[in-house]
Amino acid sequence: MAAHQEKKPSEERRPKSTQNDTRTSQVQWGRAWEVDWFSLASILFLLMFAPLIVYYFIMSCDQYQCSLTDPLIDLLTGNKHLSDIWNKTPPLTYRAAGIYTLWVAFQVVLYVFVPDFCHKFLPGYVGGVQEGAVTPAGVVNKYEINGLQAWLITHALWFANAYYFHWFSPTIIFDNWIPLLWCANILGYAVSTFAMIKGYFFPTNAKDCKFTGNFFYDYMMGIEFNPRIGKWFDFKLFFNGRPGIVAWTLINLSYAAKQQELYGQVTNSMILVNVLQGIYVVDFFWNEAWYLKTIDICHDHFGWYLGWGDCVWLPYLYTLQGLYLVYHPVQLGTANAIGILILGLIGYYIFRTTNHQKDLFRRTNGNCRIWGKKPEYIECSYMSVDGTKYYSKLMTSGFWGWARHFNYTGDLMGSLAYCLTCGFEHILPYFYIVYMTILLTHRCVRDEHRCFGKYGKDWKRYTAAVPYRLLPGIF
Ligand code: NDP
Numbered sequence: 001m002a003a004h005q006e007k008k009p010s011e012e013r014r015p016k017s018t019q020n021d022t023r024t025s026q027v028q029w030g031r032a033w034e035v036d037w038f039s040l041a042s043i044l045f046l047l048m049f050a051p052l053i054v055y056y057f058i059m060s061c062d063q064y065q066c067s068l069t070d071p072l073i074d075l076l077t078g079n080k081h082l083s084d085i086w087n088k089t090p091p092l093t094y095r096a097a098g099i100y101t102l103w104v105a106f107q108v109v110l111y112v113f114v115p116d117f118c119h120k121f122l123p124g125y126v127g128g129v130q131e132g133a134v135t136p137a138g139v140v141n142k143y144e145i146n147g148l149q150a151w152l153i154t155h156a157l158w159f160a161n162a163y164y165f166h167w168f169s170p171t172i173i174f175d176n177w178i179p180l181l182w183c184a185n186i187l188g189y190a191v192s193t194f195a196m197i198k199g200y201f202f203p204t205n206a207k208d209c210k211f212t213g214n215f216f217y218d219y220m221m222g223i224e225f226n227p228r229i230g231k232w233f234d235f236k237l238f239f240n241g242r243p244g245i246v247a248w249t250l251i252n253l254s255y256a257a258k259q260q261e262l263y264g265q266v267t268n269s270m271i272l273v274n275v276l277q278g279i280y281v282v283d284f285f286w287n288e289a290w291y292l293k294t295i296d297i298c299h300d301h302f303g304w305y306l307g308w309g310d311c312v313w314l315p316y317l318y319t320l321q322g323l324y325l326v327y328h329p330v331q332l333g334t335a336n337a338i339g340i341l342i343l344g345l346i347g348y349y350i351f352r353t354t355n356h357q358k359d360l361f362r363r364t365n366g367n368c369r370i371w372g373k374k375p376e377y378i379e380c381s382y383m384s385v386d387g388t389k390y391y392s393k394l395m396t397s398g399f400w401g402w403a404r405h406f407n408y409t410g411d412l413m414g415s416l417a418y419c420l421t422c423g424f425e426h427i428l429p430y431f432y433i434v435y436m437t438i439l440l441t442h443r444c445v446r447d448e449h450r451c452f453g454k455y456g457k458d459w460k461r462y463t464a465a466v467p468y469r470l471l472p473g474i475f
Contacts, residue, residue, distance in 0.1 A: 013100060023427045035217045043220045047304065049153050054316050058181060058323075063088055066324050066428045096179030099172065104187065107242040110153060112233055117144035126289040133298045135225055137207035138384035143292055144232050147241050148285040150300040154246050157176060159254065171261055173247075173254035175451060181316060187243070188308035192219065193373060195235060195302050196336065199223030210301060212224045222303025241288065244314040249274070249281045251315060259329055268337050269330040269421040273321045276344040276418055290359045292347040295447055317431065321418050330422055340420045347413025354399040354407035354431035361395045378465060379459030394455075403412035404448070412470075444469045 056071070063085065064070040074080040119127035132141045162170045169175070196219050203209050208225035212218055227235045231363060252274045256266045284291065291297060301305060332340070360368045361375050368375065376397040382390055399406040415436040422429035448469075452459045469475055 019420050023259055024242060035212050035214045040214065040217060042244040043216050047220060050168075050308075050313065054312055055180070057431065058178060058316060059085065059089060060428065061323050061327055062090075062178060066327050066426050068426070068428050071303065083375075086473075089297045091179065092182040093176070093179045093350070095181055096176045099176060100183035100187070102181055103247070104243055106154070106235075107150065107246060108238070110150035110158050111144075111146065111238050114146060114149065116149055118146075118149045118152070120146075124266060125286060130289045130292060132226075132292040134384060134390065135205070135208050136384060137225075138386050138388055139205055139226075141226055141228075141234070143234060144239055145288045145292075148282075150242060150284045151246050151249075151282070158250055162257070171254055173251050174258040177323075179319035181312070183452065184312045184315065185308075188304075188311035191235070191239065191311065192304035192307035195227050195307055196223060198227055204228045218303065220304045222306065227302050234298055236300075236306060238290075239283070239302075239307055239310040240296055241291075245281055245284055247315050248318060249278050251319045252277055252322045255319070255326050258326045259343075262326070263329050267325060267329045267331045269423075270322065270325045270333050272332070272337060272340060272344070272421045273325065275420055276318075276341075276421075279344075279348055280414065283348070287355070287359075290355065293359065293362065295443065299447075299450060311326030317435065320431055321422050321429045324422050324426065328422070328425060329415060332421065332423075336420075340417050343420070344414050344417030347410045347415075347417060350399065350410025351407055352410070355411060356409075357398040357400060358395065361393070361398075361400075366393050366395075370394060370395070373397065376401070377388065378458060378462050380455045380462070383458075392455075393456070396465045397450075398460070401466060402472045403470055404463070404466050405440070405444050408444065409470050412436055412440060441453045441470070454466060 060066055060068050060071055071080075071085065075079050075082065075085075079168075103263075116127035125148065126318045127145045130145045132143055134140055158170070161167050173180070192226075197333050198204075199209055199218075200212075200223070203224050204227050205225065209223050210218075210225075211223060256270050259266050259270055296306065356372050357375075361377070363372065366375055366377055376396050377393040377395045380392050380394055382392065384390065393414055395401075403409065410435070415433045419433045448459075455462070
């Protein structure tokens with residue numbers, strides 16, 4: 001466990017305000033209680049425009065060969081009206097609704113009814129029942145970690161169908177991409193709305209709920225911390241991982257199949273996208289137990305940001321490179337392909353090693369070796385809602401001594417590699433690196449704000465010891 005509880009939590013150790021006032025004590029760490037105007041404006045912007053942004057990108061590929069500027073030029077010059085574009089947009093179909101329902105239902109079955117078997121025969125893999133981190137209310141949730149198994153079964157069936165059963169075409173996802181977008185939106189909004197209602201009327205753990213009193217903020221950022229149905233159906237773990245991230249590699253495979261169908265071959269750029277993103281996805285599931293200790297699970301509440309984001313934003317915008325390559329089949333020169341592969345692999349190495357170092361350090365409570373040496377760290381403490389004091393450690397050696405978020409740096413290098421596979425003809429495939437740069441930089445700020453709230457002066461000592469965030473000596 002990352003943090004260990006003080007053996008005798010004493011009343012005297014509690015700040016006065018925390019003794020009877022849960023609300024005050026939760027201000028210490030976790031999601032904000034009060035909403036400033038900037039956060040509110042950003043949230044309103046995202047609620048209104050994020051679905052349009054996704055639609056615009058996908059429509060640009062469907063109707064304008066992935067040009068982001070041509071639709072705008074057409075509209076601004078009066079060459080086309082919004083209704084012309086809308087009328088050419090494929091509607092929701094029964095077929096897409098059937099595919100999507102089956103897909104989500106299948107993932108629910110794999111998640112809820114098939115206990116993990118992989119950890120019994122895969123050496124080094126941590127699966128089965130695992131514990132999450134301590135929540136602000138001092139709860140430690142248990143999770144059934146079986147994502148790798150779900151991914152393997154799903155992909156085995158996909159390949160069995162493609163090469164043996166032929167129940168459906170492997171291009172099925174590409175061929176129904178826009179009708180499926182409507183289905184994903186319906187699920188995304190339904191689950192976010194349900195989570196909001198659940199937070200008010202039947203929360204899983206009332207002490208871990210947060211209400212700002214601002215409807216839009218609560219809808220976007222979530223009220224409940226770990227909403228669940230029954231003992232095991234955890235919304236965050238399911239929606240973060242399953243419909244979106246299991247689908248990620250299938251979507252890329254469907255794009256590759258479409259290239260094969262259209263051009264009689266799969267380009268090396270498409271293979272690179274499939275391989276590099278495939279490594280990222282398999283890594284996610286191989287390390288699903290580690291994921292329980294990341295910000296998404298440890299700190300974010302479940303609202304539209306995660307619910308809609310996992311259903312729509314992730315599967316549609318994280319896969320833009322493969323989609324682009326269906327319309328523009330780029331065949332890279334050998335040197336470029338190797339250069340991109342090396343960049344992607346180095347990025348992945350940094351991402352994985354940094355995450356692994358923290359995981360090992362926290363799991364062993366600092367009793368491990370990082371780069372052959374005992375890790376250096378700063379001792380820190382924090383309080384949970386009930387006033388219990390916990391102790392933790394912040395590592396200052398290994399990659400964590402280079403920068404405070406070097407795992408993000410590795411992630412960004414990998415993200416750039418995906419985009420570079422698409423060449424430089426269009427800007428659309430570069431959306432991912434732009435978005436990840438904004439997301440991860442914002443995440444640095446958000447995480448550090450929260451950590452400061454949690455650890456106070458101990459966090460200041462840490463930032464003095466490791467002064468840079470992403471790039472040593474620069475930022
Ligand atoms: P981290 O895994 O870096 O977790 C941050 C938390 O780790 C902090 O809140 C703190 O939590 C703890 N921590 C911070 N510094 C230290 C330290 N020096 N020693 C020990 N513990 C420390 O962040 P994320 O959860 O954001 O990211 C996890 C991975 O997921 C990253 O590699 C990121 O790149 C990737 N990611 C990918 C996204 C995508 O869309 N592709 C989106 C977001 C993340 P505590 O309270 O426990 O001390």
